[in-house]
Amino acid sequence: xxxxxxVPLPAILLANxxxxxDVVFSTGDGWTRDPSEAVIAYDDPTADKLEAHxxxxxxxxxxxxxxxxxxxxDAQGRPTPRHFRERFKTLGPSNRPDLGKQAVYRAx
Amino acid sequence: xxxxxxxxxxxxxxxxxxxxSDAAGDxxxxxxxxxxxxxxxxxxxxxxxxxxxxxSIDEILPLVDRLDLISVPFPSFSDGRGxxxxxxxxxxxxxxxxRAQGKLIxxxxxxxxxCGFDEVEPAxxxxxxxxxxxxxxxxxxxxxxxxxxxxxxxxxxxxxxAARAAKAAQVESKEASHV
Amino acid sequence: xxxxxxxDERFVRERVAQFRDQVARRLDGSLSDDEFKPLRxxxxxxLQLHAYMLRIAVPYGTxxxxxLRQLALIADRYDRGYGHFTTRQNxxxxxxxxxxxxDILGLLADVEMHCIxxxxxxxxNVTADHFAGVAADELEDPRPTAELIRQWSSLHPEFxxxxxxxxxxxxxxxxxxxAVKVHDIGxxxxxxxxxxxxxxxxIVGGGLGRTPLIGKVxxxxxxxxxxxxxxEAAMRVYNLEGRRDNKYKARVKILVHEIGVEEFRKRVEEExxxxxxxxxxxxxxxxxxxxAYFAPPTYEKLxxxxxxxxxxxxxxxxxxxxxxxxxxxxxxPGYAALTxxxxxxxxxxxxxxxxxxxxxxxxxxxxxxxxLRVTHMQNVVLPHVKQSxxxxxWNALREAGLAEANVGLVTDIIACPGLxxxxxxxxxxxxxxxxxxxxxxxxxxxxxxxxxxxxxSGCINxxxxxxxGNIGILGLEKNGVENYQITLGGDATENAAIGDRLGPGIDAxxxxxxxxxxxxxxxxxxxxxxxxxxxxxxxxxAPFKDAFLAKDSSKTxxxxxxxx
Ligand code: HEM
Ligand code: SF4
Numbered sequence: 001x002x003x004x005x006x007v008p009l010p011a012i013l014l015a016n017x018x019x020x021x022d023v024v025f026s027t028g029d030g031w032t033r034d035p036s037e038a039v040i041a042y043d044d045p046t047a048d049k050l051e052a053h054x055x056x057x058x059x060x061x062x063x064x065x066x067x068x069x070x071x072x073x074d075a076q077g078r079p080t081p082r083h084f085r086e087r088f089k090t091l092g093p094s095n096r097p098d099l100g101k102q103a104v105y106r107a108x
Numbered sequence: 109x110x111x112x113x114x115x116x117x118x119x120x121x122x123x124x125x126x127x128x129s130d131a132a133g134d135x136x137x138x139x140x141x142x143x144x145x146x147x148x149x150x151x152x153x154x155x156x157x158x159x160x161x162x163x164s165i166d167e168i169l170p171l172v173d174r175l176d177l178i179s180v181p182f183p184s185f186s187d188g189r190g191x192x193x194x195x196x197x198x199x200x201x202x203x204x205x206x207r208a209q210g211k212l213i214x215x216x217x218x219x220x221x222x223c224g225f226d227e228v229e230p231a232x233x234x235x236x237x238x239x240x241x242x243x244x245x246x247x248x249x250x251x252x253x254x255x256x257x258x259x260x261x262x263x264x265x266x267x268x269x270a271a272r273a274a275k276a277a278q279v280e281s282k283e284a285s286h287v
Numbered sequence: 288x289x290x291x292x293x294x295d296e297r298f299v300r301e302r303v304a305q306f307r308d309q310v311a312r313r314l315d316g317s318l319s320d321d322e323f324k325p326l327r328x329x330x331x332x333x334l335q336l337h338a339y340m341l342r343i344a345v346p347y348g349t350x351x352x353x354x355l356r357q358l359a360l361i362a363d364r365y366d367r368g369y370g371h372f373t374t375r376q377n378x379x380x381x382x383x384x385x386x387x388x389x390d391i392l393g394l395l396a397d398v399e400m401h402c403i404x405x406x407x408x409x410x411x412n413v414t415a416d417h418f419a420g421v422a423a424d425e426l427e428d429p430r431p432t433a434e435l436i437r438q439w440s441s442l443h444p445e446f447x448x449x450x451x452x453x454x455x456x457x458x459x460x461x462x463x464x465x466a467v468k469v470h471d472i473g474x475x476x477x478x479x480x481x482x483x484x485x486x487x488x489x490i491v492g493g494g495l496g497r498t499p500l501i502g503k504v505x506x507x508x509x510x511x512x513x514x515x516x517x518x519e520a521a522m523r524v525y526n527l528e529g530r531r532d533n534k535y536k537a538r539v540k541i542l543v544h545e546i547g548v549e550e551f552r553k554r555v556e557e558e559x560x561x562x563x564x565x566x567x568x569x570x571x572x573x574x575x576x577x578x579a580y581f582a583p584p585t586y587e588k589l590x591x592x593x594x595x596x597x598x599x600x601x602x603x604x605x606x607x608x609x610x611x612x613x614x615x616x617x618x619x620p621g622y623a624a625l626t627x628x629x630x631x632x633x634x635x636x637x638x639x640x641x642x643x644x645x646x647x648x649x650x651x652x653x654x655x656x657x658x659l660r661v662t663h664m665q666n667v668v669l670p671h672v673k674q675s676x677x678x679x680x681w682n683a684l685r686e687a688g689l690a691e692a693n694v695g696l697v698t699d700i701i702a703c704p705g706l707x708x709x710x711x712x713x714x715x716x717x718x719x720x721x722x723x724x725x726x727x728x729x730x731x732x733x734x735x736x737x738x739x740x741x742x743x744s745g746c747i748n749x750x751x752x753x754x755x756g757n758i759g760i761l762g763l764e765k766n767g768v769e770n771y772q773i774t775l776g777g778d779a780t781e782n783a784a785i786g787d788r789l790g791p792g793i794d795a796x797x798x799x800x801x802x803x804x805x806x807x808x809x810x811x812x813x814x815x816x817x818x819x820x821x822x823x824x825x826x827x828x829a830p831f832k833d834a835f836l837a838k839d840s841s842k843t844x845x846x847x848x849x850x851x
Contacts, residue, residue, distance in 0.1 A: 019314070019386045021339035061314050065334065083767065085706060089336050093707035095635055095717045099367055099382075100337050186325060186408065188448025192526045195445050200561070213322050215309065222444035237317050249305040252294060254438045256515075257567050258445070264294040264438070265569055272572055 006047060007070040012038040012079050013050040014089060015057070015066035023089050023101070024063060026050045031063065034105050035090040036078045040071065109209075110235045113227040114247060117240050121154075122177060128153050136179055139163070146174055156205070161189045165196040172202040179229070182210035191223045195258075198224030214238045214246040221247070222258040288349050288658060289434050289580040291399045298441070299396045302403060306330050307389035329409055329447070331402030332388055335708050341383045342405040343395060347415035347433040347457070348376035348661040352648040355659060357398040359644035365391055370644070372629060372637040374701055374752055375454070376414050376661040377405055381708055403441055408449045410440035410522070414456045416464045417662040420583060421670050423618040427476045427485060429457035429465070431578040432514070435569055439515050446522045450529035451537035453522070454494075461781075466663060468502045468783040469493040469755060471539045472521065479508050486510045491521065491551065492543030495749035499785045500540045503548040505555060512574070516567040520559035524551070584656040584671055589621025593674035606681055608730060609692035614677070615668075623677060625655075625669040626662065627684060628691040628699060632728045635717045636702040637665030646687035650680055663752075664740075665701055666694060697739040697806070698724040701752060705745025705762060706769075712745035714762025714769035719743055719798055726799040727806075736806055739819040742777070755779035757820045758805060759786045760798065769795050775805065775831050776823045787828050789835040797838070804834040 012035075013026040024031040025038030028049060032038065041047035047068060054066035069086045071079035081087045092100015111120045125131040126138065128145055136156035137145050145155065156177030159168060168178070178197065180190040194206055208220045209229040220228055230238070252264045291299070306326075313323040331342035343358070358378055362370050365387050366380040373379055383391060395401055405412050413436045415429040416422065436455055440446070446453075458465040459476040467473025473490035487509045493502025509517050528546075530536045543551045600607040615624040627647060629637050639647075651659045651669055654676045660668035672680060684690040693699045700723060703709065705716030720743055727733055742756030746763070753759030759774035770792040777786030793801055806819075808831050813822045823831065 016334055016338075020384045021334060021337075021382075023337060058320070061316060064320055084769065085336075085712075088706055092337055093381075093717075094715060095707055095721065185322060186448055187531060188446070189527055189531075191445045191448065192523050196523070199563075213318070215305075215326060216448070219444040219447060237319070242312070242317060245308075249308070250301050250442060251297060253444065254298075254441055255443055255445075256569075257563075264298070265573055267294065268292070268573060268576070269570055272576075 006044075007068050009044070009047060009070065010040050010042045010073060010079070011047060011050075011068040011070045012040055012081075013047075013054055013066060013068050014038070014086070015054060015063035018061055018064050026053050026066075028053060031057070033101070035101060036076075036105065038079055040073065040079050041068070109229050109232055110240070111207075111227055111229050112240055112243055114221060116244060118227065122156050124158070128155075134176070136177060142171065142175075146171065156207075158209075159193075161187065161193060163193075165193065165200065168197065169200055169202075172197070172200075172204070175202075175204050177205040177207060178202065179207040179209045180225075182208060182212045185211045185213045185216060191219060194220070194223040194225050199257075214242045217243050217246045218250065222253065222255075288351060289346075289430075289577065295399070295438075296396075299399070299401050299403075302330075302401065302442070303389060303392040303396050306392060310385060310389060325407050325448075327385075328407035329404055330388070330392070331405035332383075332385065333406060334710060335381065335704075336706070336710050336712075337708065338382045339385055339388070340708070341380045341388060341391065341402060342373070343378045343380070343400060343402050344405050344412045345376050345378060345400075345661050346437050347413060347419065347430050348417050348663075349419075349430060350659040350661065351398075352652040352657050352659070354398045354400055355644050355648040355651070357394060357400070359641040359648070361391055361394055362641040362644065369638055369640045371635070371704065372639065372661050372665045372667065374663045374665060374703075374750065375412060376417070376663060377412055378661070379704075381704075406452075408451050408453075409447045410436075410443065410449075410453045410455065413437050413440070414454070414465055414470075414663065416458045416460055417660040417668055418464060418615060418624055418670070419459065419660075420581060421615070421617055421624045422460045422462070422464075423616060424461040425459050425618075426461075426478060427459040428578075428581050429459040429474075429476060430581050431574065432459075432474065432476065432487075433457045434577050434580075435514070435574065436518070439518070439569075443522075445519075446526055449522075449526055450531045451534065451539075453525070453539065463781040463783075464663075466752075466755070466779045466783070467493075468781075469495055469499075469752075469779060470502065472518070473502050474514075477508070484510060487514065489517070489521075492540040492548070493783075494538050494540040495752060495754050496538065497535055497747045497749070498538075498541065498544075499749070499754040500544060501783050501785070502540070503543060505548060505552045512568055512571060513564055515569060516562050516564040517555075517559055519567055520562055521555045523558055524554045528554070583619075584658070586619045586622060586671070587673070589619075589673065591620045593621055596674040596677055599678045603678075605692075606678060608734065609681055609690055610677060611734075612692045612694045612696060617671065619671075621674055623672055623674050625672050625677065625680065626694045627667045627669065627689050628694050629666050629689070630693055630699045630724065631688060631691045632693075632698060632724045633721060635707075636700050636720050639667075643687050643689055646683065647689070650683055654680055664694075664699060666699070692730060693733060695738045695740075696733045697727045697736050697741060698733060700724060700741045700743060701756070702743040703745050703751035705743070705751075709745060709750075711748060712762070713747075713764045714745050714771065715795070716743045716745040716751060716760075716762055719760060719762070719771065719795060722795075722799050723802055726803060736810070737818055739806070739809075740779075741802070752779060753777070754785045755783065756786060757823070758802060763792060765792060771795060771798050773798075773801060773805075773835060775828055776820070778820055789828070789832050793838075800838075801835055804837070805831050808834045 091102040122134040123131040134154040142157045154176040208225045312318045333340040371379045413433040415433045456465040456470040457474045475488040489506035490502040655669040700720040702716040702720040706712035740757045742752045743760040744751035744753040755777040761772040772792045774786030778784040
């Protein structure tokens with residue numbers, strides 16, 4: 001069931017790992033720290049599935065602050081959040097390119 | 109709902125009722141009805157009252173001598189008004205039972221007792237996650253507080269003062285024995 | 288400085304164990320996320336954009352070398368090799384893992400430090416003048432008072448679930464370096480005009496955030512030994528009557544504003560009259576016990592201003608310029624209080640690497656009686672150095688990359704973490720600070736402009752104090768892009784004032800130009816030796832507004848929205 005407030009699709013679902021704090025992305029049945037491995041929901045049933053996954057992981061004390069983020073898809077098929085706030089969450093501090101995900105995953 | 113004090117679970121002897129006639133034995137009535145109940149006479153019921161937590165202490169004080177129990181609500185654990193109400197009630201002479209009722213969590217148990225509560229009636233939903241062992245364990249975490257007036261002489265300032273006095277007395281007696 | 292006794296030691300150790308247990312209960316589901324959040328906040332743990340953040344209390348900004356070294360060790364072992372000094376004299380680490388926080392707290396306890404009440408709706412870390420014990424205009428060192436309040440407010444049974452956070456600042460000097468008028472309670476140590484007795488002026492209801500307000504005096508004179516009982520009365524009134532229906536109206540400033548300062552005063556005095564003061568206040572021996580820790584160090588008897596220092600200044604212009612910006616007059620002849628700028632051009636304001644921490648700790652140990660101060664300007668102070676040592680210190684600082692000669696100048700910018708770290712941010716702060724600093728990096732020009740405080744916040748919460756910046760910058764979002772509002776004329780000193788907005792917000796890449804236009808107006812209008820803020824007061828906002836609005840017409844809309 002799609003909720004009226006849902007962000008426009010396509011979207012990915014991100015959260016913070018409860019114990020580590022790292023930003024993590026739902027793969028539908030697990031979590032990845034690599035934004036390019038995030039499952040992209042192009043339709044409501046997939047988005048529903050991601051939300052159900054997040055809800056279960058929250059209840060199981062694995063993640064916190066989970067929500068869907070609308071994305072654009074780049075030429076390589078990788079998701080980039082449309083809003084700059086969420087984009088920073090997939091990158092890291094803009095003044096410290098040596099830190100955060102941008103230092104680990106961006107060159108991929 | 110469960111009821112506990114500093115030594116663990118305890119039996120509930122009070123029942124909540126709109127009026128005394130609605131229950132036998134000890135009764136907690138709503139604040140709105142307490143005036144009328146008192147006017148009619150509590151008879152041999154022990155009488156308690158559920159007060160709202162936005163009430164002024166001055167409204168309760170005239171009644172406290174005739175109340176056996178005052179129950180202060182915690183609509184959410186983050187609403188700390190009940191702590192101040194309890195402290196005021198105790199400081200201004202209320203000697204009956206003081207109960208904290210609602211969504212308190214175990215980490216607030218020591219604070220509640222220090223402010224003058226005798227017992228806690230936690231919400232079922234909270235108690236289901238936080239069983240009585242956790243409530244009792246929470247009381248053992250911090251041995252001493254810094255604030256005077258919240259837990260008798262166990263506060264750090266008075267202990268320091270006592271240590272200073274003992275030391276001074278020792279010096280004095282040493283000096284005396286040297287004479 | 289203060290040292291823990293057996294009670295303090297046990298208290299902090301027990302607090303560490305308590306937090307460890309709270310984390311365990313969060314993981315096993317005993318504590319819900321909603322319940323755990325305030326518990327972790329009361330131990331300084333935030334969840335930021337990329338990771339957790341840990342805010343460590345530096346009570347009243349005083350640090351010993353071994354404590355700073357321990358922070359360096361934590362930065363290396365559990366973080367990414369750096370930390371950030373905040374405007375509230377705390378240190379923040381941006382990358383700790385929740386699983387490691389109990390161990391970090393243990394390391395902090397080893398050096399008599401903690402994270403107690405550095406966040407949450409409770410009485411926060413008490414701040415004080417960073418030149419406490421140093422300044423010539425000081426009546427009494429504010430730190431014993433701050434330490435007494437720190438202890439009294441720690442895990443307070445009654446005041447740990449307040450409507451909102453509560454910040455207390457203390458100053459003992461004429462010139463207010465602790466911003467007491469923009470705190471929930473500000474205490475100014477003063478002498479009773481008739482009796483000469485020492486006491487406090489009590490100011491309540493100041494604050495920044497979305498409703499900036501200057502605090503009001505609720506007590507002209509509070510005798511010193513009545514402090515804790517009076518605070519208990521004031522806190523109780525706030526705890527009972529502060530608004531809990533709307534988080535944005537929950538600070539005590541709103542209560543004071545809504546019921547009026549007279550009514551607030553009356554309620555506090557009524558409550559105070561009913562308290563049994565002697566059963567609450569600390570006895571004089573306890574106050575003395577604490578004060579003894581803050582006794583001045585054993586200074587050398589020096590003949591006055593150092594001749595060697597004068598000679599070094601005369602022969603080395605760069606040294607002299609750095610010293611002019613960095614040295615604050617010490618009340619002891621031959622000594623100086625030295626501010627180390629953490630505003631190296633191009634770096635994030637307030638950030639310090641673990642190597643720099645160690646370098647600064649070494650300098651404090653060698654030259655400043657082992658003592659350091661953190662300032663609300665996000666800089667560090669060596670409070671008691673001999674003038675004759677300044678040259679050696681300067682050389683060591685240059686090696687550590689910490690010899691920027693800009694203290695108090697236009698590139699000594701305060702900036703909150705903003706959207707580079709903060710989950711509440713609406714825009715970035717750090718790159719704006721960096722871009723402005725780059726624009727004004729020329730030394731001669733900075734000196735020519737003179738004292739000018741730029742303060743930047745990445746959202747309306749105002750952690751960067753933008754309202755009280757001579758120039759304030761507030762980062763917001765407009766149509767999906769970062770957008771910056773500029774204010775003018777704010778002041779955080781004893782002449783506290785909230786800045787006026789100059790016009791509609793501008794894009795990030797327009798900010799350095801806009802600041803430059805404002806500075807140009809000042810340079811054209813100033814009288815001899817008149818600082819920026821005085822010129823603004825004298826000529827008013829209008830000419831600045833005109834310059835601000837007169838955007839360079841060559842700059843068109845197609846300019847990309849990218850931040851420098
Ligand atoms: C990075 C995570 C941070 C978060 C989530 C945060 C959150 C907040 C919030 C919500 C407020 C407004 C509170 C209110 O008015 O009720 C506030 C105010 C404030 N914060 Fe922060 N803050 C953060 C970092 C900082 C830093 C790094 C500093 C210092 C540079 C700081 C210092 C302050 C100060 C001084 C205020 C002043 C406003 C006042 O209390 O009147 N905060 N913060
Ligand atoms: S002002 Fe806003 S963006 Fe800056 S640290 Fe505070 S809450 Fe975060």
